Amino acid sequence: xxxxxxxxxxxxPERVTIYEVGARDGLQNEDAIVDVAVKAEFVRRxxxxxxxxxxxxxxxxxxxxxxxxxxAELLTALDLPSGVRAPVLVPxxxxxxxxxxxxxxxxxxxxxATETFARKNLNSTLDEQFAMFTPTVERALDAGLAVRGYxxxxxxxxxxxxxxxxxxxxxxxxxxxxxxxxxxxxxxxGVATPGQVIDLIGALxxxxxxxxxxxxHFHDTYGQALANTLTxxxxxxxxxxxxxxxxxxxxxxxxxxxxxATEDLVWxxxxxxxxxxxxxxxxxxxxxxxxxxxxxxxxxxxxxALAG
Amino acid sequence: xxxxxxxxxxxxPERVTIYEVGARDGLQNEDAIVDVAVKAEFVRRxxxxxxxxxxxxxxxxxxxxxxxxxxAELLTALDLPSGVRAPVLVPxxxxxxxxxxxxxxxxxxxxxATETFARKNLNSTLDEQFAMFTPTVERALDAGLAVRGYxxxxxxxxxxxxxxxxxxxxxxxxxxxxxxxxxxxxxxxGVATPGQVIDLIGALxxxxxxxxxxxxHFHDTYGQALANTLTxxxxxxxxxxxxxxxxxxxxxxxxxxxxxATEDLVWxxxxxxxxxxxxxxxxxxxxxxxxxxxxxxxxxxxxxALAG
Numbered sequence: 001x002x003x004x005x006x007x008x009x010x011x012x013p014e015r016v017t018i019y020e021v022g023a024r025d026g027l028q029n030e031d032a033i034v035d036v037a038v039k040a041e042f043v044r045r046x047x048x049x050x051x052x053x054x055x056x057x058x059x060x061x062x063x064x065x066x067x068x069x070x071x072a073e074l075l076t077a078l079d080l081p082s083g084v085r086a087p088v089l090v091p092x093x094x095x096x097x098x099x100x101x102x103x104x105x106x107x108x109x110x111x112x113a114t115e116t117f118a119r120k121n122l123n124s125t126l127d128e129q130f131a132m133f134t135p136t137v138e139r140a141l142d143a144g145l146a147v148r149g150y151x152x153x154x155x156x157x158x159x160x161x162x163x164x165x166x167x168x169x170x171x172x173x174x175x176x177x178x179x180x181x182x183x184x185x186x187x188x189x190g191v192a193t194p195g196q197v198i199d200l201i202g203a204l205x206x207x208x209x210x211x212x213x214x215x216x217h218f219h220d221t222y223g224q225a226l227a228n229t230l231t232x233x234x235x236x237x238x239x240x241x242x243x244x245x246x247x248x249x250x251x252x253x254x255x256x257x258x259x260x261a262t263e264d265l266v267w268x269x270x271x272x273x274x275x276x277x278x279x280x281x282x283x284x285x286x287x288x289x290x291x292x293x294x295x296x297x298x299x300x301x302x303x304x305a306l307a308g
Numbered sequence: 309x310x311x312x313x314x315x316x317x318x319x320x321p322e323r324v325t326i327y328e329v330g331a332r333d334g335l336q337n338e339d340a341i342v343d344v345a346v347k348a349e350f351v352r353r354x355x356x357x358x359x360x361x362x363x364x365x366x367x368x369x370x371x372x373x374x375x376x377x378x379x380a381e382l383l384t385a386l387d388l389p390s391g392v393r394a395p396v397l398v399p400x401x402x403x404x405x406x407x408x409x410x411x412x413x414x415x416x417x418x419x420x421a422t423e424t425f426a427r428k429n430l431n432s433t434l435d436e437q438f439a440m441f442t443p444t445v446e447r448a449l450d451a452g453l454a455v456r457g458y459x460x461x462x463x464x465x466x467x468x469x470x471x472x473x474x475x476x477x478x479x480x481x482x483x484x485x486x487x488x489x490x491x492x493x494x495x496x497x498g499v500a501t502p503g504q505v506i507d508l509i510g511a512l513x514x515x516x517x518x519x520x521x522x523x524x525h526f527h528d529t530y531g532q533a534l535a536n537t538l539t540x541x542x543x544x545x546x547x548x549x550x551x552x553x554x555x556x557x558x559x560x561x562x563x564x565x566x567x568x569a570t571e572d573l574v575w576x577x578x579x580x581x582x583x584x585x586x587x588x589x590x591x592x593x594x595x596x597x598x599x600x601x602x603x604x605x606x607x608x609x610x611x612x613a614l615a616g
Contacts, residue, residue: 190613191579192579193575193576193578193579193580194538194576194579194580195579195580195581196579220531220609221609221613222572222575222609222610222613223528223534223569223572223575223608223609223610224534224572224575224576224579226531226532226534226535227534227535227537227538227576229535230502230535230538230539231538261531264530264531264532267501267530267531267532268501268502268532268535270501271499271500271501271502271503271504271532272501272502272503273503300531301528301529301530301531302530302531305498305529305530
């Protein structure tokens with residue numbers, strides 16, 4: 001495998017934390033149920049490839065996401081080495097109960113930046129979603145858990161179109177005040193361009209949510225994910241969400257292309273001399289293996305190029 | 309169609325010239341011969357979509373690229389409006405003769421930055437290629453033509469691996485001295501990352517080849533094309549090569565994914581408020597139409613998302 005040439009560009013961090021979402025965000029968009037043993041093997045391979053922060057599953061009600069009904073079983077099957085963080089998504093207090101029973105140490109909650117998506121995804125208004133989050137986060141913090149807050153539809157919404165920056169800032173700031181240690185800014189439908197990324201990160205800083213608490217989560221639906229990620233790194237962000245093999249589309253977008261592929265991200269970061277701890281070759285092998293299980297090719301450009 | 313939100317990011321140009329390569333660089337990589345009438349219709353549709361610089365064909369010997377054996381016939385079939393530039397690729401003096409006979413006003417020559425690719429593509433050494441270019445360019449300039457110089461394998465070579473920056477600078481500077489008004493820096497196998505882009509543009513500036521004479525030509529083989537293009541824009545480049553629908557792979561790379569798709573580029577530039585004159589909707593329609601003719605889906609993320 002050709003290694004990209006090492007060249008450090010000015011104004012970029014020395015190290016980036018990759019928050020790997022393939023096992024949860026990726027697989028939850030797959031219709032065909034993946035066996036729990038395959039999921040466990042997938043996570044083990046991700047760890048072996050050097051990923052240290054892996055969102056493994058979701059304690060959402062199995063009725064809504066049948067693919068992840070095996071959340072507790074998966075966590076039992078995993079025997080992760082110390083040093084690997086394995087957060088899980090938790091939609092509400094009932095999910096938190098299940099996560100606590102499974103011995104989870106980190107959770108993530110999933111908020112909407114728009115009214116319409118809050119209604120469609122959470123069956124609540126923009127305000128009401130906090131009635132659900134507040135007790136969940138408070139109890140999680142009391143139990144000593146770390147809580148990440150996802151903010152979805154930050155740059156555009158399929159029903160509302162443009163989303164005012166102030167609205168995204170308000171939702172993000174409320175999650176920060178609730179006690180979320182990290183806020184992940186999601187471009188759920190993949191429409192963002194770099195100017196919007198700069199604007200949002202700047203507005204959040206002015207509202208007191210510093211760049212050290214931010215993660216970025218871009219979708220590659222319109223091919224913009226990596227350029228937006230690079231822009232966020234230049235603005236000081238050091239945590240990037242991505243999905244091995246580009247697993248997972250957004251069911252609300254018109255295209256099957258979803259999450260930024262971890263391989264495409266690592267190619268860029270390796271080339272820039274930015275450390276991630278990830279072994280690209282092992283990761284490509286893992287995504288190729290997973291893509292065989294799913295019976296469809298990976299949308300990752302790097303996986304396509306190297307596994308072809 | 310959702311229009312991306314307009315946000316101008318600092319340090320970027322107000323306007324970008326898109327140098328459209330789909331009709332030549334894209335189609336020359338297609339095995340099945342496309343009818344000349346379809347090619348002419350393709351170029352007409354590109355013009356109608358607002359593209360004003362369109363490389364239409366190549367006067368390479370038909371033995372090497374049978375797909376473009378109809379170069380003279382295509383130019384006769386085109387009746388382009390004034391204001392549209394229609395350069396053609398010319399490999400040598402024999403090609404120049406054919407181009408002049410066809411009434412061409414602009415040509416491009418294709419140089420290699422590496423020994424191995426010079427040998428494989430031009431059957432010459434790195435030095436010897438200039439023996440071919442020098443009389444071609446001199447005669448073209450004497451005839452009042454504008455000459456663009458392509459430099460290929462600027463950031464990596466499939467046989468040699470890394471390519472020293474000084475070597476790329478030397479080849480580019482020689483083309484500039486020969487009288488090429490524009491130098492297009494090609495990442496022929498798509499391996500570059502942003503630090504290398506900054507380094508090369510900086511080194512060229514120090515060698516007297518200013519950013520106003522540069523164009524960038526990135527391939528999306530490893531998903532890096534748009535992030536690299538954004539980086540080049542920040543360094544002051546204002547001419548970007550791209551291919552409608554992402555037409556054209558590099559026959560020397562392992563993946564089918566080749567040229568940066570014009571649609572993915574325009575999505576980003578539209579979102580940044582950078583003018584290109586291109587109507588994205590018309591362009592997507594054109595690429596979808598062409599992809600039907602070629603019998604395979606466009607690799608452009610934007611085309612996939614909007615035409616799906």
